[in-house]
Amino acid sequence: MNNKTPTSILITGGAGYIGSHTCRILSKKGLNLVVLDNLEYGHRDALEVSENLHFYQGSVGNESLLKKIFINHKIEAVVHFAAYTYVGESVAQPEKYYENNILQPMTLLRVMKSFGCVNIIFSSTCATYGNPHYLPLDENHPQHPVSPYGKSKYFLEQIIRDYSKAYGFRYVFLRYFNASGAAMDGSIGEDHDPETHLIPLLLKTAKGESGPLKIFGNDYETPDGTCLRDYIHVEDLAEAHFLALSYLQQRKASNAFNLGTGKGYSVMEVIHEVENVTNRKVPFEIVPRREGDATSLVAQASLAKSQLGWEAKHKSLYSIVESAWKWENGPSNGKYNN
Ligand SMILES: NC(=O)c1ccc[n+]([C@@H]2O[C@H](COP(=O)([O-])OP(=O)(O)OC[C@H]3O[C@@H](n4cnc5c(N)ncnc54)[C@H](O)[C@@H]3O)[C@@H](O)[C@H]2O)c1
Numbered sequence: 001m002n003n004k005t006p007t008s009i010l011i012t013g014g015a016g017y018i019g020s021h022t023c024r025i026l027s028k029k030g031l032n033l034v035v036l037d038n039l040e041y042g043h044r045d046a047l048e049v050s051e052n053l054h055f056y057q058g059s060v061g062n063e064s065l066l067k068k069i070f071i072n073h074k075i076e077a078v079v080h081f082a083a084y085t086y087v088g089e090s091v092a093q094p095e096k097y098y099e100n101n102i103l104q105p106m107t108l109l110r111v112m113k114s115f116g117c118v119n120i121i122f123s124s125t126c127a128t129y130g131n132p133h134y135l136p137l138d139e140n141h142p143q144h145p146v147s148p149y150g151k152s153k154y155f156l157e158q159i160i161r162d163y164s165k166a167y168g169f170r171y172v173f174l175r176y177f178n179a180s181g182a183a184m185d186g187s188i189g190e191d192h193d194p195e196t197h198l199i200p201l202l203l204k205t206a207k208g209e210s211g212p213l214k215i216f217g218n219d220y221e222t223p224d225g226t227c228l229r230d231y232i233h234v235e236d237l238a239e240a241h242f243l244a245l246s247y248l249q250q251r252k253a254s255n256a257f258n259l260g261t262g263k264g265y266s267v268m269e270v271i272h273e274v275e276n277v278t279n280r281k282v283p284f285e286i287v288p289r290r291e292g293d294a295t296s297l298v299a300q301a302s303l304a305k306s307q308l309g310w311e312a313k314h315k316s317l318y319s320i321v322e323s324a325w326k327w328e329n330g331p332s333n334g335k336y337n338n
């Protein structure tokens with residue numbers, strides 16, 4: 001690396017669902033990207049091959065690999081997506097979540113600090129709020145997460161806040177609501193193994209590739225008894241990362257932002273929308289509640305609008321489901337080769 005080496009953004013977990021859509025948008029904006037992903041859940045094929053994108057396979061807790069990356073590239077900011085993300089699994093296996101979502105990122109923070117890189121965008125979540133005291137949820141809503149996954153994200157937020165006070169870190173916490181949909185051109189999309197997310201599961205059920213959808217509880221305090229979520233298109237989320245990078249560079253400030261549409265849909269309403277889009281019946285059955293699920297999570301996202309200039313463009317659930325359906329029925333049938 002010399003003085004002429006261009007600056008790059010390090011994207012951890014960049015081969016995952018939201019990470020790959022974000023890489024695509026940041027690449028199109030002309031940024032140089034370095035992706036670090038251990039490919040446990042991500043896909044190399046989800047990333048375009050480009051001169052402006054360097055890929056390293058490895059873990060966020062691998063200190064020597066991180067040092068190599070910081071020596072080889074002039075990293076001006078880190079976008080930290082890498083994490084385990086399954087709410088239900090985290091209740092049964094908290095150790096797995098605290099190790100991967102807190103301990104490993106501590107190594108990342110240590111290496112950032114030692115190389116003087118203080119800018120971080122962190123993929124946080126509405127799951128840090130827990131059950132709502134009021135709706136929609138704004139950023140000042142108390143954070144009482146009800147799953148180890150949500151707690152792992154909340155604790156890392158607190159750690160980064162302390163690094164900000166003590167070591168001058170600048171951060172943007174992007175608290176995503178429920179990421180969904182696929183690239184509008186159908187080229188990339190969601191491919192998790194196992195798949196546990198509602199919309200892709202429903203689409204697989206509609207295709208006959210999965211059994212009846214198990215609805216986790218219909219005895220919640222919601223209009224139809226099933227949980228409410230705010231489904232936000234993955235390309236809208238991706239765009240927010242570009243704006244957050246500009247915010248860190250220009251404002252040199254730190255903040256937390258909700259990213260959602262402001263409209264909640266129940267599980268039953270999502271099923272009906274999937275039936276509308278696919279023109280197929282989607283069988284379902286009611287099973288007990290899944291531990292760790294909050295009743296309703298709906299965003300108040302006006303702070304992201306006033307501070308970042310961000311607003312969801314894909315506001316209708318129909319168009320979100322339609323984009324995911326296009327990916328499911330595209331040439332790759334909703335699956336990457338690797
Ligand atoms: N999907 C959602 O609805 C949602 C909502 C709120 C927040 N988030 C957060 O957004 C981020 C991305 O979520 P996603 O849905 O794209 O998940 P994903 O599983 O598709 O992507 C995560 C990526 O990180 C990689 N990874 C995991 N642990 C790693 C480690 N220790 N070192 C290196 N790579 C590692 C995985 O291989 C994967 O490619 C996560 O932090 C998640 O908690 C997601």
Ligand SMILES: O=c1ccn([C@@H]2O[C@H](COP(=O)(O)OP(=O)(O)O[C@H]3O[C@H](CO)[C@@H](O)[C@H](O)[C@H]3O)[C@@H](O)[C@H]2O)c(=O)[nH]1
Nearest residue numbers: 085087125126127177178196197198214215216227267293
């Ligand atoms: O087979 C299923 C799957 C889901 N659900 C329900 O559908 C809703 C959405 O569930 P899911 O798609 O699994 O997403 P979440 O559990 O809400 O978690 C996602 O959204 C969170 C933000 O809400 C993120 O933090 C997580 O990383 C991400 O996995 C919830 O009410 C679930 O109880 C079912 O009833 N049956």
